[in-house]
Amino acid sequence: MQSATNSELAQRxxxxxPALDARAAAVEANRCLNCFDAPCMGACPAHIDVPRFxxxxxxxxxxxxxKTILDANVLGASCARACPVEALxxxxxxxxxxxxxxxxxxxxxxxxxxxxxxxGGRLALRRREExxxxxxxxxxxxxxxxxxxxxxxxxFQVCVIDxxxxxxxxxxxxxxxxxxxxxxxxxxxxxxxxxxVQFEIxxxxxxxxxEIECASDxxxxxxxxxxxxxxxxxxxxxxxxxxxxxxxxxAAYKTGTPMRVGPRVIVTGAGNTAMDAxxxxxxxxxxxxxxxxxxxxxxxxAFDFEYERALGEGVEFVWATQPTAIAxxxxxxxxxxxxxxxxxxxxxxxxxxxxxxxxCDAAISAIGxxxxxxxxxxVRGVAMERGRVAINRxxxxxxxxxxxxxxxxxxxxxxxxDAVADGKRAALGIAAWLSKTRAEEDxxxxxxxxxxxxxxxxxxxxxxx
Amino acid sequence: xxxxxxxxxxxxxxxxxxxxxxxxTNTGEQIMRAFDAGWGGAVWKTIGEPVVNTSSRYxxxxxxxxxxxxxxxxxxxxxxxxxVNLRELAEVKRRYPxxxxxASLMVESKREAWHEIVKRAEGTGADGLELNFxxxxxxxxxxxxxxxxxxxxYSERITAWVKEVARTxxxxxxxxxxxxxxxxxxxxxxAGADGLSAINTIxxxxxxxxxxxxxxxxxxxxxxxxGYCGPAVRPIALNMVQQILSDEVGGPGVAVSGIxxxxxxxxxxxxxxMGCSSIQVCTAAMHYGYRIVEEMxxxxxxxxxxxxxxxxxxxxxxxxxxxxEWKHLNLNYxxxxxxxxxxCIGCQLCHIACWDGAHQCIHVDRVSGPVDGPVEMHARPRxxxxxxxxxxxxxxxxxxxxxxGPYATTLERIPRVDETECVGCNLCSLVCPVNGCIxxxxxxxxxxxxxxxxxxxxxxxx
Numbered sequence: 001m002q003s004a005t006n007s008e009l010a011q012r013x014x015x016x017x018p019a020l021d022a023r024a025a026a027v028e029a030n031r032c033l034n035c036f037d038a039p040c041m042g043a044c045p046a047h048i049d050v051p052r053f054x055x056x057x058x059x060x061x062x063x064x065x066x067k068t069i070l071d072a073n074v075l076g077a078s079c080a081r082a083c084p085v086e087a088l089x090x091x092x093x094x095x096x097x098x099x100x101x102x103x104x105x106x107x108x109x110x111x112x113x114x115x116x117x118x119x120g121g122r123l124a125l126r127r128r129e130e131x132x133x134x135x136x137x138x139x140x141x142x143x144x145x146x147x148x149x150x151x152x153x154x155x156f157q158v159c160v161i162d163x164x165x166x167x168x169x170x171x172x173x174x175x176x177x178x179x180x181x182x183x184x185x186x187x188x189x190x191x192x193x194x195x196x197v198q199f200e201i202x203x204x205x206x207x208x209x210x211e212i213e214c215a216s217d218x219x220x221x222x223x224x225x226x227x228x229x230x231x232x233x234x235x236x237x238x239x240x241x242x243x244x245x246x247x248x249x250x251a252a253y254k255t256g257t258p259m260r261v262g263p264r265v266i267v268t269g270a271g272n273t274a275m276d277a278x279x280x281x282x283x284x285x286x287x288x289x290x291x292x293x294x295x296x297x298x299x300x301x302a303f304d305f306e307y308e309r310a311l312g313e314g315v316e317f318v319w320a321t322q323p324t325a326i327a328x329x330x331x332x333x334x335x336x337x338x339x340x341x342x343x344x345x346x347x348x349x350x351x352x353x354x355x356x357x358x359x360c361d362a363a364i365s366a367i368g369x370x371x372x373x374x375x376x377x378x379v380r381g382v383a384m385e386r387g388r389v390a391i392n393r394x395x396x397x398x399x400x401x402x403x404x405x406x407x408x409x410x411x412x413x414x415x416x417x418d419a420v421a422d423g424k425r426a427a428l429g430i431a432a433w434l435s436k437t438r439a440e441e442d443x444x445x446x447x448x449x450x451x452x453x454x455x456x457x458x459x460x461x462x463x464x465x
Numbered sequence: 466x467x468x469x470x471x472x473x474x475x476x477x478x479x480x481x482x483x484x485x486x487x488x489x490t491n492t493g494e495q496i497m498r499a500f501d502a503g504w505g506g507a508v509w510k511t512i513g514e515p516v517v518n519t520s521s522r523y524x525x526x527x528x529x530x531x532x533x534x535x536x537x538x539x540x541x542x543x544x545x546x547x548x549v550n551l552r553e554l555a556e557v558k559r560r561y562p563x564x565x566x567x568a569s570l571m572v573e574s575k576r577e578a579w580h581e582i583v584k585r586a587e588g589t590g591a592d593g594l595e596l597n598f599x600x601x602x603x604x605x606x607x608x609x610x611x612x613x614x615x616x617x618x619y620s621e622r623i624t625a626w627v628k629e630v631a632r633t634x635x636x637x638x639x640x641x642x643x644x645x646x647x648x649x650x651x652x653x654x655x656a657g658a659d660g661l662s663a664i665n666t667i668x669x670x671x672x673x674x675x676x677x678x679x680x681x682x683x684x685x686x687x688x689x690x691x692g693y694c695g696p697a698v699r700p701i702a703l704n705m706v707q708q709i710l711s712d713e714v715g716g717p718g719v720a721v722s723g724i725x726x727x728x729x730x731x732x733x734x735x736x737x738x739m740g741c742s743s744i745q746v747c748t749a750a751m752h753y754g755y756r757i758v759e760e761m762x763x764x765x766x767x768x769x770x771x772x773x774x775x776x777x778x779x780x781x782x783x784x785x786x787x788x789x790e791w792k793h794l795n796l797n798y799x800x801x802x803x804x805x806x807x808x809c810i811g812c813q814l815c816h817i818a819c820w821d822g823a824h825q826c827i828h829v830d831r832v833s834g835p836v837d838g839p840v841e842m843h844a845r846p847r848x849x850x851x852x853x854x855x856x857x858x859x860x861x862x863x864x865x866x867x868x869x870g871p872y873a874t875t876l877e878r879i880p881r882v883d884e885t886e887c888v889g890c891n892l893c894s895l896v897c898p899v900n901g902c903i904x905x906x907x908x909x910x911x912x913x914x915x916x917x918x919x920x921x922x923x924x925x926x927x
Contacts (some may be wrong), residue, residue: 023530030530033898036813037829038876058529097810097873199692 009253012283014029015175017081017107017310024113029058030068032103037092040105043182044090046073050089050133054108065118069109071108071124074140074149074424076173077117077188079417082108084272088417093136117187123149123195131155133217133434138204140161141169142416143407144222145192146298146423148431152195154431160199161212166255167199169224170408171416176276182254183277206378213402217437219432220377220388221405221421225369225413231268239363243326246277246366246377253280263287267315268323270300274366275307278315281364290316290358293321294340294348317327322350325365332361369413379403388412396426404430467763468776471505473743474634474660474720476592478505479564480765481737481777482690485662485724485745486595487511489755491543493553497560501763502755504760506565508745510552511542511572512875513582514609524671524681526697535697536748537671539682539689541603547585549571555589566590567636570627571597571609574619579626590777591632592865596624596658598649599640599665604843611665614640615653624656635657636722644667644704651715660720662745663709664702667691673884683818695748699726701705705738707788710740728757730764741783796920797912800889800905802827802882807901810880815893815903826886827893831876884908 006110010196020028032054038417040050048069069076085091092104120250135151137144137190140162148158166172171185193199194307202208213219228234228245236243245378254258265286267278291310293300300307311317318337325336330458339354381400383390389398389405396404408414408423469480481508484490484499491510501508515764518540528534543550558566568586586594598620599611613619620637626718627635637653639646641664650661668690673680680688702725711718720743723736728749736744749757774780804815819827882893894903 027530033814034810035811036817039811094810094812094874 009256009258010178012240012349013280016178017104017110019114020104020107020111022111022115025057026060028083028104028108028111029054031095032058033094034300039092040089040103043088044072044080045088045415045417046144046424048072048076048089048103048109048423053056054103054105056098057108057112061113063119063121064114064123065112070116070119071438072424073190073417074123074192074229075171075416077113078142078175078180078185080106080113081184082171082175082416084303084305084415086417090446096235104428109148114221117191119221121191122188123153123191125155126153126297127155129155131157131434133157133406133438134159135217135218135220135430135434136161136212136216137220137222138212139169139224139407140164140167141224141407141410142191142200142420143419143423143426144220144226145170145189146420147220147222147404147406147427148197148423149192149195150427151430152192152197154427156434157198158196159200159216160192161202161204163201163203165201167419169222171412172248172252174247174273175416176280177254178279204375209375209378214280217402217434219380219403220410220426220430221403222337222407222419222424223372224408225406227368227370228365229370231323231326231363231365231367233323236427237403239326239328242328242333242362244362244364246364247369249364250280253284258284261286261364264332264360265289265362265364266323266358266360266362267291268276268365269293269366270295270307270317270438271368272302272306273366275310275315277364277366278310278356279313282313282315283361286361288316289314290318290360293318293319294322294339295342296320312459322348324350324390326363329359332359333363334359335363371410371412376409386412390419391426394425395429395432396422397412397429401433405424418456461463467774469505469765469769471743471777472637473565473722474593474819475637476506476567476918477563478743478916479563480505480762480900481741481743482509482733482741483507483567483676483722483745483757484750486745487747487751488540488749489750491545493557495889496557496566497760499750500557500564501563504564506567506592507556507852508567508569508588508595508742508744509543509591511569511571511595511600512547513542513587514604515546515601516544516572518544519684519775521682521684524669524691529855531564533748535669535671535693536646536751537691537693538666538668538693539684539691540570542569542597542600547582551589553584554586554591558590560784565592567593567595568654569595569597569638571604572611574608574623576626579623580630583627583630587631591633593636594627595636595638595640596627596661597638597665598623599748600639601640601666601697603667606687607679607820611640611642614638614649614665615643617648618650621656622806624653624658628657628846633881636660636662638662638665639709640665641701641705647706647708647715649852650709650712654715654719660722661709661740662724664698664705664725665697667696667701669693694726695752696726696728699732702726703735705742706736706739710782710785712789728752730761730768731807733761733765734768734780737781738784739787742781750888752782756807762832770858792918795914797910797915799908799910800891801887801908802889802891802893803904803906804880804882805891805902805904806876806879807873808899809811809872809874809875809879810899810902812898813878813880814896814898816880818892818896823890823892824886824888826883826888827880829878829880830885831879831881832902871921880926899908 034051038051053065053068089105090102095102134157137148137160140160144160148160152158167189168185172182261281266282267274278289278291320340321337322340323335324338327334336359338350339351341351382403383399389410391405396406398405404426406426407419471478471481487507490507517806521540522540523544526535555591569590570582572582598614604610637658708725721741722743722745723741724745727733727746733744816827816829897903
């Protein structure tokens with residue numbers, strides 16, 4: 001991890017939006033109109049009270065500002081950097097209506113959060129008394145962290161379980177370094193740990209899941225998604241390490257062991273991860289990086305600003321093109337591609353005799369993550385819907401009442417802030433459900449109804465021991 | 466190009482913009498640079514009793530990240546020897562004969578002392594004298610400055626002593642730290658003052674450092690009140706100037722040099738419209754330097770050309786006649802707020818200002834349809850927030866939704882004015898961040914004009 005913060009990496013991946021200093025933050029904060037029922041607040045999935053935290057920066061109450069942010073979004077620091085603010089809060093800023101640039105909400109949030117961290121700020125518990133109920137959060141990404149922090153703040157006993165060495169999920173391993181440094185993600189994790197949340201490194205399989213379920217009063221699934229879908233083309237197996245998963249590629253350089261890509265790189269897919277991977281390849285030394293996309297420019301899943309930034313770094317794009325085969329050629333690989341036509345219904349067909357070959361040193365696949373169907377199929381009673389965990393939107397509860405879920409495994413892969421909002425909603429859902437369960441138990445105790453040997457309280461007691 | 470030449474009580478200058486007595490007019494070298502920049506005149510930093518100044522001297526009030534909305538100073542009059550000031554004044558006057566150079570004076574309240582300083586000052590060729598009866602800090606503790614200006618009898622007596630020997634126009638600079646500035650203005654005129662300068666700085670404490678708990682400015686752990694100036698004081702100055710000029714006793718025919726927060730041609734035009742004959746500037750020159758006069762000359766000239774005013778007297782005092790006492794205002798005149806939906810950006814500041822700070826007649830209820838009548842209850846933002854965190858829909862990310870509707874802002878965000886409840890207070894139009902979005906339009910009441918004075922007279926008769 002130490003090498004991830006080395007100066008070379010920092011030099012190649014400088015901040016996308018550099019920090020504001022106190023004076024600049026005050027000037028920017030004073031541009032905020034302090035709208036009533038502000039649209040930026042409505043556009044934030046975590047529903048941060050934006051005008052309030054900005055007004056607090058303006059009045060030099062940065063501690064209050066940070067607390068306002070953290071109350072709504074415990075990962076306020078990483079969201080300040082990783083959020084696509086152009087599409088969220090800043091996109092909703094009323095100043096657009098005056099043909100003015102929007103208030104720089106993201107950078108102001110970052111200012112408040114960094115000032116908070118620099119001053120050694122800590123999260124506060126929301127209530128003093130401890131609650132005995134145990135909750136396990138599986139996965140240590142943003143959804144689980146938000147869920148765990150909220151529950152712990154309410155006094156619950158929380159354990160976050162993840163298979164990877166470092167907690168933080170995609171915040172640590174997957175968000176491009178110029179947006180969010182791994183070190184910043186880990187700093188945020190430490191703050192959550194400081195609340196008293198336990199972290200455990202453990203590969204969760206069917207057996208482990210059963211153990212966890214038995215030891216917990218509720219389980220939150222913040223599993224995220226599985227590996228990148230493999231490029232399903234002829235010869236994909238034959239080129240070995242030259243066929244790279246975009247997320248692994250990003251994780252490698254973020255953790256200080258960048259993969260060598262060679263001078264010529266092809267990226268397939270045109271989502272935000274593809275843009276990040278293409279730009280990373282450029283920054284890690286590739287001379288020519290080309291993105292292949294089977295549809296047209298207008299249809300790319302990436303945000304426009306991500307596409308523009310990739311263009312700005314010299315990434316090339318080839319539209320309406322699909323790889324069909326891949327093979328080793330000399331020192332590199334040859335990617336056979338075909339042009340694709342699209343009919344009015346959006347259906348794609350390969351155009352005959354349009355084949356051509358691109359030679360490259362590496363092919364990065366960024367065509368979307370696959371769902372974690374295997375593990376999820378082992379969670380009894382949790383219903384799935386189109387490869388995603390089905391939940392009650394308001395509470396995060398799954399079809400199995402003991403299981404709650406949120407983040408990418410529920411929404412199919414969205415922003416960090418969506419995962420945080422999911423995690424927090426689920427935490428509130430879990431707290432309400434556990435409180436209701438306890439109230440019912442207390443009521444039955446009072447009614448003198450004898451408990452069965454396997455009732456919940458008994459099980460809880462046993463597990464604690 | 467408009468003619469900006471000015472004649473203030475017989476003192477002529479190329480334009481009405483003079484530097485007020487203060488740090489920018491401390492030395493001859495400074496004043497000559499100011500004249501080169503374009504200033505029409507300058508009032509020399511007050512010459513008189515020997516003083517020692519402190520370190521530090523200024524403190525300020527920032528507003529919404531803007532520096533120096535108001536500036537406060539505890540600097541005294543010139544701390545340079547009288548003879549040096551007078552020698553330099555003579556030199557400036559010799560080199561710049563067409564610029565107005567006025568000597569500001571302050572000595573102890575003795576007839577001989579005033580006679581002597583007046584003679585010495587006029588010996589330099591100064592175009593006029595300004596008697597500093599306004600300085601509100603330090604000098605007043607020694608019986609000078611505002612200690613004189615706060616007592617009409619003292620002001621009258623000293624002005625009279627000066628007029629016994631003065632050959633050039635005599636201006637009296639008034640302090641605003643009085644209950645009724647007209648009493649001092651009248652006293653100065655009774656004694657024969659040729660003009661008045663208003664206002665001097667206002668007693669003030671600008672603030673306290675919340676880390677050290679030390680009021681500002683800090684002079685070795687102690688502070689003292691200062692004299693406040695800068696943009697913040699302009700409305701106060703404008704009112705005092707109007708008080709003086711509208712005064713039936715002391716107002717008619719008096720030349721007033723307007724001072725207080727002037728930073729650009731617009732501010733200056735307002736003082737001239739209120740009836741001033743020249744303008745004095747200090748804080749803005751301290752903030753940005755002498756060069757600001759270039760913009761003042763150009764802006765004033767362009768405005769006069771656009772308005773068809775050839776000379777300053779064409780518009781001087783034109784707005785004074787519009788000022789009256791409250792009791793003469795027409796109670797049957799009614800305006801109401803009208804929101805231009807096409808310009809509205811949906812910030813809803815008018816709504817919350819009206820709701821919490823005015824008369825509860827601007828509603829955010831476009832979705833529920835038009836309502837003219839009783840005041841509705843509204844959910845507080847905090848409550849709405851709690852509802853939403855639980856039920857935030859997982860919104861589709863991506864480019865902003867293409868908005869469909871008659872206006873750029875969605876209808877449900879555009880507030881609606883209930884004209885039957887609107888009292889026409891102007892608050893919404895003042896808080897609205899979009900120029901021209903909220904207009905106050907007249908709603909004819911069909912009633913003849915009637916003021917409170919007329920109504921109460923009628924009631925007494927009835």
